[in-house]
Amino acid sequence: MKFIDEYQNSELAKKLAQRITGHSVRSIRLMEFCGGHTHAIMRYGIRQLLPETIEMKSGPGCPVCVTAIGDLDKAIALAHSPGVIITTFGDMMRVPGSYSSLQQAKAEGANIRVVYSTMDALEIATASPNKSVIFIGIGFETTAPTIAASIVKAEKERIGNFYVLSFLKLTPPVMKALLGLGEIKLDGIIGPGHVCVITGSHPYGFIPEKYGVAYVISGFEPLDILLSVDKLVQQIETGSPKVEIAYRRGVKPEGNRKALELMQQVFEIDGADWRGIGIVPQSGLKINKEYQHFDANNAFSGLLRSARNDKPAKEPKGCRCGDVVRGAATPLECKLFGKACTPEKPIGPCMVSSEGACAAYYQYGASYE
Amino acid sequence: MNDTILLAHGSGGKLSHDLVERKFLPLLANPLLDKLDDSAIFEANGRLAFTTDSYVVNPIFFPGGDIGRLAVCGTVNDLSMNGAKPLYLSLSVIIEEGLLMADLEHIVRSIKAAADEAQVNIITGDTKIVNRGQADKLFITTSGIGIIPAGIDISGANAKAGDRVILSGTIGDHGIAIMSQREGLRFETLLESDCAPLNKLVAQIVEACPNTHCLRDPTRGGLATTLNEFAKQSNVGIAGEEDKIPVKKEVKAACELLGFDPIYVANEGKLVAIVEPGDANKVLAQMKQNCYGRDAAIIGEITNDHTGRVIMKTKLGPSRIIDMLSGELLPRIC
Amino acid sequence: MCLAVPVKVVSIEGDEAETEIGGVRRRVSVALTPEVKAGDYVLLHTGYAIGVVDEVEAKETLKLFEEIINLSEVH
Numbered sequence: 217m218k219f220i221d222e223y224q225n226s227e228l229a230k231k232l233a234q235r236i237t238g239h240s241v242r243s244i245r246l247m248e249f250c251g252g253h254t255h256a257i258m259r260y261g262i263r264q265l266l267p268e269t270i271e272m273k274s275g276p277g278c279p280v281c282v283t284a285i286g287d288l289d290k291a292i293a294l295a296h297s298p299g300v301i302i303t304t305f306g307d308m309m310r311v312p313g314s315y316s317s318l319q320q321a322k323a324e325g326a327n328i329r330v331v332y333s334t335m336d337a338l339e340i341a342t343a344s345p346n347k348s349v350i351f352i353g354i355g356f357e358t359t360a361p362t363i364a365a366s367i368v369k370a371e372k373e374r375i376g377n378f379y380v381l382s383f384l385k386l387t388p389p390v391m392k393a394l395l396g397l398g399e400i401k402l403d404g405i406i407g408p409g410h411v412c413v414i415t416g417s418h419p420y421g422f423i424p425e426k427y428g429v430a431y432v433i434s435g436f437e438p439l440d441i442l443l444s445v446d447k448l449v450q451q452i453e454t455g456s457p458k459v460e461i462a463y464r465r466g467v468k469p470e471g472n473r474k475a476l477e478l479m480q481q482v483f484e485i486d487g488a489d490w491r492g493i494g495i496v497p498q499s500g501l502k503i504n505k506e507y508q509h510f511d512a513n514n515a516f517s518g519l520l521r522s523a524r525n526d527k528p529a530k531e532p533k534g535c536r537c538g539d540v541v542r543g544a545a546t547p548l549e550c551k552l553f554g555k556a557c558t559p560e561k562p563i564g565p566c567m568v569s570s571e572g573a574c575a576a577y578y579q580y581g582a583s584y585e
Numbered sequence: 586m587n588d589t590i591l592l593a594h595g596s597g598g599k600l601s602h603d604l605v606e607r608k609f610l611p612l613l614a615n616p617l618l619d620k621l622d623d624s625a626i627f628e629a630n631g632r633l634a635f636t637t638d639s640y641v642v643n644p645i646f647f648p649g650g651d652i653g654r655l656a657v658c659g660t661v662n663d664l665s666m667n668g669a670k671p672l673y674l675s676l677s678v679i680i681e682e683g684l685l686m687a688d689l690e691h692i693v694r695s696i697k698a699a700a701d702e703a704q705v706n707i708i709t710g711d712t713k714i715v716n717r718g719q720a721d722k723l724f725i726t727t728s729g730i731g732i733i734p735a736g737i738d739i740s741g742a743n744a745k746a747g748d749r750v751i752l753s754g755t756i757g758d759h760g761i762a763i764m765s766q767r768e769g770l771r772f773e774t775l776l777e778s779d780c781a782p783l784n785k786l787v788a789q790i791v792e793a794c795p796n797t798h799c800l801r802d803p804t805r806g807g808l809a810t811t812l813n814e815f816a817k818q819s820n821v822g823i824a825g826e827e828d829k830i831p832v833k834k835e836v837k838a839a840c841e842l843l844g845f846d847p848i849y850v851a852n853e854g855k856l857v858a859i860v861e862p863g864d865a866n867k868v869l870a871q872m873k874q875n876c877y878g879r880d881a882a883i884i885g886e887i888t889n890d891h892t893g894r895v896i897m898k899t900k901l902g903p904s905r906i907i908d909m910l911s912g913e914l915l916p917r918i919c
Numbered sequence: 920m921c922l923a924v925p926v927k928v929v930s931i932e933g934d935e936a937e938t939e940i941g942g943v944r945r946r947v948s949v950a951l952t953p954e955v956k957a958g959d960y961v962l963l964h965t966g967y968a969i970g971v972v973d974e975v976e977a978k979e980t981l982k983l984f985e986e987i988i989n990l991s992e993v994h
Contacts, residue, residue, distance in 0.1 A: 217838060217941050219925035219960060219972055222981055229901045231988045252921020259846075261903025277921075305965070306915030332770055332843070332916050333966025335948060358923065359918065362967040365950040410923045413962060413970040436921060438901055439984060446987070465977035466923075466962055472970050475951045559911030571917075571921070579908055771966070773944040838941025841924045842963070918922055918965050 219465065223437030232442040233265035240269045240449050245401060247543055249391065250408035251278030251571025252436055258576040260438040266445065273400065273543040274573035276390060276490065277408050279354040280307045281541050281565045281572045283383050284489035286529030288313040291352050291381060293523035294516055295326035301344060302328040303337035304352040311565045314530045334366035341370070341378040350512045353382040358410045360384045360501055361475035364482040367503070367510050379512040382503055385488050387411050388419045389499035393490075395427045399544045404430035404448035406441065409463040416471025417459050424457035435463035482507050491565065492538025537564035540573050547574040554578060590684045595714030604712060608689060609676075612697045617673070617708035625708035627673065629732060634669035636660060637728040645692070645722050648762045649777025652725055653695035655853060658782045659804070660729040661703045665787040666800045666856065668739040669731030671703060676710040676727055681720040692723065703782035705729070736795060743798035744819035748887040749865035751858045753786065753872055754779070754880040756808050757836040760850035760914070764843065770916065772842060776835045781854030786875045790858055793871040799859035806910040807849040811857055812885075812895045813909045825885030825897040825907070844917040848897075849910045859887065923964040925972050928957055938963065 248254055254274045257263060263272055276282050292313050295302045302318065309319045309330060322328040327347070331337050334351055341349035353363050363380060370378045387408060395402070405423060412420075412433045423431045430451035434444035444462040451457050461467045479501070488500025503511040513520065531538075534552050539545035547553045547566065557563040559578055566572035593600045610619065617625045638659050645652040657674065664671040676696065680689070700707055758779040765774050783802065791797055799819070803811035808830070816823050832847045840847050854877055860868050865883055872878030885897075895907040926938040926945065934950045938961070945963070949955050952968045961968035 217834070217841065217925070218927070219977060220841065224900055226901045228984050228988060232984070235987060235990075250921050255921075259899070259905065260901045261899050261905050262901070264903035265901065305918045307917045309915055310912055330915055332918075333948075335966045336771070355918065358921065358964055358969060361951050361969070362948075362965050365948065365967065369950070408921060410921050410962065410964060410969065413923070443980070443984070462980075464980055465973050466970055468973075472951060474953055475969065478951065559908075569917075579906070771946060774942065776943075834941040835943050838943040841940065842926075842943065842945065844922050 220437060223435065223439040225439065229265065229438050229442055232439065232446060236442065236446050236449055237267040239446070239453060240267050241453060243269045243271070244403040244449070244452055245271045245273060246404045246406060246445065246448055247273045247275045247402050248406040249275040249277040249387070250411070251281065251569065252410070253406055253408070253434065253441060254573055254576045255571050256436050256438065256441060258579070262438060262441055265442070270445065270449070273402070274540065275543055276394070276493065276541040277356070277387065278541070278569055278571040279356055279359070279385065280311060280569035281537060282385065282490045282492065283311070283354055283565065284491045285314055285531055286524070287383050287489060289315070289527065289529050290520055290523065292316050292318060292321050293520065294350055294381065294512065295321045295328055297516070297519055299347055300327065301340060301347045301349045302326065302352065303331045303340055303349055304328065305354065306330045307569055308352055308354060310562065310568045312532065312562060315527055334363055338366055338370060338375060338378060341375050345377060348377050348379060348515070350379045350381055353380045353384055355384055356387055356408070356411050357414045360483065361414060361472070361478050364478040367482050367507050368478065370510060371507065378510065379515055380503060380510055381512040382501055384483070384501040385490065386485070386499050386501065388422070389496050390490060390493065391420070391423060393493060393496045393499070394542060395423070395429065397542070399542060402429050403452050404432070406444050406448070407431055407433035409433055409435045409440070409466055412463070412467045412471070414472050414475045417461055417467065417469045420459050424459060428457050430457040432460045432462050433467050435466060492541040532563045535564040537566040537574070540566050547577040550574070588686050590680050590682055590686065590689065590714055592682050592714050592716065595712065601712070608686070609693055609710065612693050613700070613707050615706040615708065617706060618710070625673070627708070629672065629730070631735070632733040634664050634667050634731045634733055635728070636663040637726065638663060639724060639726040641721065641724050642763070643721055644766045645688070647766050647778055650780040651692055651695050652723060653692035654699045654780050656725040656727045657696055657699035657703060657705070658780050658853060660727040661705060661782045661784050662802045664729050664731035665784040666739070666802055667733060668737040668787065668791055668797070668800070669733045670788070671705045671729055671731040671784050673708045674700065674705055674727050674729045676707045676725070678711070679713045679715060679720050679724040681722050682714055682717050684722055699782060703784055737791060739797055739800050741799055741801060741815050741818035744815055744821050744859045744887045745798065746821060746887050746889040747862050748798055748859045749862055749883050750812070750823060750825065750885040750887065751860065751865065751869055751872065752808065752830065752882055752884045753856045753858070753878045755831045755833045755836065756803070756852055756855065757832060757840065757847035757850035759853040760807070761836050761839045764839065770843070772839060774835050774839060776833065776839070779852060779854035781877050783854065783856055783877060786856070786872065786877050789871045789875055790868055794860055794864040794868050796864065797858060797860050797868070800856055802856045803852050805851050807851060808857070809848040809895070809907045810909045812907065815859065816895050817893050820892050822888040822891035822893070823885055823895040824888050825895065827897050827899050829882050829884045831880045831882055845914055848907065849914055923962040923969060925960045926963045928955055928959050928961055930957055931955065936968065
């Protein structure tokens with residue numbers, strides 16, 4: 217497969233790893249922000265190729281893992297409402313909410329359909345005009361424009377029974393919050409390549425400028441990740457942190473203008489509740505006034521209010537997903553990991569999502585190291 | 586006859602008899618079935634193997650097969666994996682009212698074709714009809730009886746350190762073929778399910794190597810789950826090499842699109858054989874002579890290290906632990 | 920967030936395109952990449968093309984790998 221296979225060459229990978237080992241003198245800590253990077257790093261055993269001077273931490277870039285438990289409860293409450301069809305990405309199905317999960321709700325009779333795309337949700341809405349089709353909008357800037365495009369299309373085609381429950385989040389504010397918290401000292405960040413296809417590299421200037429942290433935007437194949445680590449090491453060793461694009465075949469400095477325009481057309485920036493971090497100002501996307509008739513928060517406000525009152529959100533006891541997501545703990549440091557919390561019976565989202573650090577550690581066996 | 590199945594077809598009266606006599610018997614005919622007694626009676630000498638399975642696949646028709654073919658192959662294969670020669674199958678069908686008669690006929694023909702290929706007879710059966718909404722078009726249960734030749738002892742607990750692990754062909758074909766028919770996934774491929782009866786392949790393997798230690802078909806949960814089952818049952822470790830596992834390019838592509846790992850995707854016409862190192866090449870050569878083993882490859886070996894765990898060397902060199910599948914394979918966006 | 924796959928655009932009709940990867944075909948939305956042409960590769964995320972793959976840059980990156988390897992072999 218073109219643009220995939222060439223970046224999986226094992227000979228090149230070994231040589232790149234050797235080069236990194238040759239350059240890496242100081243002990244440094246890097247964070248891979250994005251869950252997709254955590255997954256790839258584990259899947260290819262990249263940590264085993266890197267020298268001991270480099271410590272890798274997983275970050276909060278997994279939209280499933282950072283969806284607040286109260287938000288998930290909202291989705292589940294709506295699922296039980298008669299006349300509602302919930303459409304969702306597969307990632308959310310098994311995440312435990314305070315009392316239930318979408319998967320459990322489905323087993324109890326709720327009409328929930330896993331979709332791959334908002335296009336499918338629109339088709340379901342068109343095919344079932346008597347139902348309210350609500351799309352659970354999780355994701356970052358990679359997914360936000362696709363949801364914006366679906367709302368614009370629904371408006372154009374007058375699909376009046378399509379709604380979005382937006383849990384969309386923005387990456388620069390949460391990176392700022394994390395760096396500001398200063399819980400762990402980071403020397404460099406592996407930047408989310410596909411988010412940056414949309415946003416470009418400009419929004420991340422504050423990372424080296426204000427915090428002195430190196431920032432390299434990376435693709436997802438093993439050679440991409442190794443190249444990015446190499447560039448990060450160089451920046452750090454020479455004391456010259458900056459924003460650099462390693463994923464040049466995908467990311468332009470200015471990003472995807474059309475996608476950014478669509479986001480501006482449909483959304484406005486609002487605060488968002490990040491699991492494990494709390495409310496981060498200006499870090500979420502809310503459907504704006506012009507498209508508010510697509511906002512499930514408006515259309516179902518009564519239901520959502522009473523659900524919140526009847527069943528307030530509560531975090532599972534002992535779960536350290538919040539700490540893991542901030543990089544403040546590794547999955548191995550959570551007492552529940554591998555015992556009470558396993559992929560079969562997950563307690564927190566980090567174990568459910570295949571991007572979640574806990575699932576990645578469990579599946580690919582960090583404990584094996 | 587009507588062109589859809591009605592509840593009345595299940596009531597035991599004339600319509601029921603008509604259904605059996607017009608739709609099932611003529612196609613599946615054999616002396617034991619034709620008697621239509623409450624039980625089929627036969628003699629068998631030797632160690633018997635007995636298995637049962639239910640089939641609820643959706644969609645019931647998919648590229649490369651249908652629920653009928655699946656129901657025969659699945660049970661034939663379960664018998665074969667213990668080294669048994671499959672003899673007889675029972676066929677129990679639960680039909681949702683409203684199923685098109687033409688669809689039922691098509692499925693019965695598939696059952697016949699698969700049974701003929703596997704050289705087994707269906708000697709007893711049952712049909713029930715349920716209200717609309719109580720079954721998803723059609724559920725099938727098949728039970729099977731086979732005879733294990735003397736001296737054959739094939740079991741998941743027999744793997745020993747040093748043994749080689751041989752996979753009969755490409756993985757993920759069935760699961761991806763099914764996914765391509767599911768609503769909402771919108772991809773088109775010429776890929777077909779690999780659904781096939783493997784009893785002849787097994788007979789060839791066992792003839793070449795009567796001392797075959799283990800056989801299993803990696804169905805739901807994929808290759809990863811089967812390897813883990815072996816590791817736990819035999820209390821050994823399995824060291825595999827990802828690079829050696831054959832995967833069709835369409836399966837790789839579909840897995841990229843959906844975020845799946847092919848080692849977790851279901852197969853319905855593949856097997857894993859575990860044999861002593863001295864027998865490996867001989868068995869491999871035999872497998873390649875069978876159309877269902879043409880892409881066979883040695884993918885790993887059994888070890889006394891990391892007992893109960895499966896470790897796979899990745900494309901890049903380092904190894905990773907392969908666990909069983911947890912939950913369902915759901916397409917992901919992350 | 921992160922799963923985006925490079926697929927080849929075979930044909931375009933309005934704001935949708937027929938794409939192909941490894942013999943598998945998929946209909947996708949190109950609402951976010953109006954500049955795309957048949958023959959381009961796009962990054963596909965949840966049914967939408969989110970960007971056109973820059974083939975020149977891709978070649979440059981591979982050349983960069985070669986250079987890095989050659990450099991390290993010299994030392």
